Amino acid sequence: MARPHHDDATLPSFLATFILLQLLSTGNGKSDFRVLGPPDPLLAIVGQDKELPCQLSPNISAEGMELRWYRDQPSPAVHVHKNGEDMYEEQMVEYRGRTTFIGKHMVRGEVAVRIHNITVFDNGTYHCIFKEHTSHNQATLWLKVAGLGSSPRIHVTDTREKSIRAECTSAGWFPEPTVEWLDLRGQLVPSETHFSASPRTGLLAVVSIVTPQDKALRGLICSISNPLLPEKKVAETYLPNLPSYYCFLASATLGLVTAAIACAFGKQPKEEDKSEEDEDEADRGASAEAESFHTSLSLDPETASPKLMVSEDRKSVKRLLFDQDLSPSFKRFDQDPCILAQERFDTGRHYWEVEVRDRRAWILGVCLESLGREGRIPKSPQHGLWALEFYKKKHRALSYPRTCLSPLQPLWRVGISLDFEAGKVSFHNAANGSLIYEFSGLSFSGPLQPFFCLWTHDPRPLTICSVVRETEEDPESSGGP
Ligand SMILES: *[C@@H]1O[C@H](CO)[C@@H](O)[C@H](O)[C@H]1NC(C)=O
Ligand SMILES: *[C@@H]1O[C@H](CO)[C@@H](O)[C@H](O)[C@H]1NC(C)=O
């Protein structure tokens, strides 16, 4: 009855091997499937929906498996799907009513949970675990939540001291956005920015403040961007600045200024406002600097096409139905309905404004003094003209090739800025200083002159806005509004 000796030795070793195999196949998850998630973090936008996909490898069916998405602990979970059904007993309150299981590709092992109405609190790490009998495997996913805030609003306060204070506010950001202030030439303006998180939504509100010292500053741009998103939210503001601007409304019969109106912005001179005058006294330095930049132009009738008529004060020009009989001049545009201002610029910064009102067609800009005057003038930078055109209800920069533009709203008054040394010519909506187009990187081979053209038989004039010093009594604005 004695067993052969070798059997005693073989049985335990067989058992040991069996147990080892059992351990390998069940202990830490069966090795016959793996779960894969997206390798990179997923980007989700606040208020939108986002799917968290997980997939079996190899692509066997996930039907009959227990599928569970969770944050830190498997229970309570983000979403549980078991025995072909969604199970809500183990769901975290934060996800209640906000998840949908997507199993249309379950047979090839592809499943997902859609989270609705993403919030800041959904940001972070997720896991999805797949269980079948005693085997399981899981993957990790990362969700990066981004909130694109509201369009910023700028509020400007004239502190009545030396400086202006502008405050830019916007809400609904996540994570912390980048806030920048720029002047209208694109230069950074130093600022101070504060963030505060809403306890209910976790979204950040921004308050950013600048107190620019540069008195010549015409406008400011507040730009806010989310590091996770490509778009920026931008607001621009025009700064009330000395000196003020006026456009004189020429009467129907040119040459007689019957009414003068203050343009849509700028401080109107008020006799009773003595404190403003005192202030202006103190700011004479800054104001003088601004004045050197803001130029009062006069049209040069000697350059005017015979199709044009210049007002007596040389601030306004209109288109005639027939050519006038004029003394010939090599300075005159003989065919195109164009005219130059008499000012020549060969250095420095200059700015002027032209009221175009609802005229149906025009060109405004600067040209080399040497621009040809005979016949049709080629209108492009190669020929020494940098200009903005309005024609057939469209705005175009006369670049080469042309650049079609869409200003945010109809232009009533156009601001033209020339920086000779920097090689820049830019066009602004004078209502608030917002930039329409800029030619840059230019180098001018000679002096420049302001350029104007009046296409189409439209009797409405172009009018140059005058600069009026607030301390001076302006005889023509006394009849103003
Ligand atoms: C699984 O993947 C293989 C190879 O990628 C493919 O040929 C097969 O069609 C897939 N099966 C299903 C059910 O999608
Ligand atoms: C989305 O979530 C926000 C914040 O929790 C809530 O105020 C809003 O009503 C929700 N919107 C929808 C459509 O459920």
Ligand SMILES: *[C@@H]1O[C@H](CO)[C@@H](O)[C@H](O)[C@H]1NC(C)=O
């Ligand atoms: C949001 O989640 C990502 C990972 O998903 C993490 O890297 C990041 O730090 C989280 N952001 C915040 C502000 O908690």
Ligand SMILES: *[C@@H]1O[C@H](CO)[C@@H](O)[C@H](O)[C@H]1NC(C)=O
């Ligand atoms: C500038 O003017 C146009 C028209 O008023 C407007 O659409 C644009 O938003 C303005 N910008 C600012 C900063 O006011």
